[in-house]
Amino acid sequence: MRIKMDDLKSFTYVLAVAECKSISKAAELLYISQPSLSRFISSLEQELGILLFERKSNGISLTEAGEIYVEYGKEIKRLNSTMEHELKELQLSEEQEIHICMSLSASLLLVMEVQEKISKKYIGCKATFSNVMAKEILPGLKNRTYDLAIGPDLSEKDSSIVFDLIVEDYMLLAVPKKYMMLQKAEKREGEKYPWMDISMMPNEFIIQDNSCYVRQEIDQIFEEYGKELKPKMIVNSSMLAMQTLERGMGFCFISEVFLPYITNTKDIDFFCIGKNKVKKTKTGIIYLKNKILSRQEKYCISVLKEKIINGEIGA
Known part of the structure; x- marks a missing residue:
């Protein structure tokens, strides 16, 4: 039949x-x-x-x-x-344009490569990248300015988003060599950087203000030590903190992925920190929970993950 x-x-x-x-x-x-x-x-x-x-x-x-x-x-x-x-x-x-934003990142250096892979699989599909501050990610996703974001874990701040963890990086204390703090650091097995007890540090901290996501991490570090935060200077971005650091005006906290933005790393010592556990920062793909991902967006996420995991993109 x-x-x-x-x-x-x-x-x-x-x-x-x-x-x-x-x-x-x-x-x-x-x-x-x-x-x-x-x-x-x-x-x-x-x-x-x-x-x-x-x-x-x-x-x-x-x-x-x-x-x-x-x-x-x-x-x-x-x-x-x-x-x-x-x-x-x-x-x-088929003609979809995927708008992606990211916090301070080296990702922009690989926009063309990411775009090439996406357009090769989906002819006519484009991925556009925008560099934003971490505080701009949530509003940008919610008002549909961006489809996806690359950045820190914001899910604890807002339950309406998905955070797809990709990598964890060190939270570092960056100190100009002129302060001669390296001799006070401790080498710990398995750690990429020497460990520093921040309670031994003088109050020469250049700290990002409360509008920066990293400030929450900094406050938690000082809370762990029971040490009062008395910054030498407060700036409104990690970029300004690093520029001030390079001028030898003090030391700051940055995520390891920001290192490509420091011009003269040879003049600076980097330390891992954390009283009970070495502090790490999380980088992942962020999007709204109620968003239905298209095939193109799913593929875009897989390409971004591949690049970040392979160390080709810093976020």
């Missing part, structure tokens, strides 16, 4: 008759004449070589074969509907 059909009309007609339990009522529902529908069903049964409906004086009902036909017909219509939806989505998003 083999079903021959150029479209889904056979399933649509049989399902309508099965639901209405009447050819005349099904014909009204389908906006065709009762004789036309009756002939169609009879012709289909002849083609299949088996009866789908049992005709009775009080109406019609499905035969065992009809029940099988209806069961698979419903599934085929569902799959067809899903296929059409996904094809339509693909068609509409």
Whole structure:
């Protein structure tokens, strides 16, 4: 037994008759004449070589074969509907532009490479990158200015977002060599940087203000030590903190991924910190929980993850 059909009309007609339990009522529902529908069903049964409906004086009902036909017909219509939806989505998003924002990052250096991979897989799809401060990420996602973000874990601050962790990096204390603090540091097994007890440090801290995400991390560090934070200077961005650091005016806290922005790292000592546990910062992909990711966006996320994990992008 083999079903021959150029479209889904056979399933649509049989399902309508099965639901209405009447050819005349099904014909009204389908906006065709009762004789036309009756002939169609009879012709289909002849083609299949088996009866789908049992005709009775009080109406019609499905035969065992009809029940099988209806069961698979419903599934085929569902799959067809899903296929059409996904094809339509693909068609509409073929020219999609994915807007991505990130906090201070070296990612902009690889925009062209990321774009090339995306457009090669999805012709016409573009990824645009914007450099923003961490505090601008949540508003940008919520007002739909950006589709995705690369940045720190903001999920504790706002439960409406997804934070997809990619890497953890050291939170570092950066100190100009002129302060000669390296001799007071401790080498700890398994750590990339010498460890520094911040309670031994003089109050020469250049601290980011409360508008910067990193300030929360800094406050937690001082809270762990029970040490009062008395900054020498307060700035409104990590970039300013690093510029002041390079001028030898004091020392600051930065995430390890910001190191490419320091011009003369040879003049600066870097220490890992944390009283009970070495402090790390988290970098990941951020997007709204209620966002339905397109295929292009999912692929874009996979490309970004690959680059970040391989150390080709700093965030």
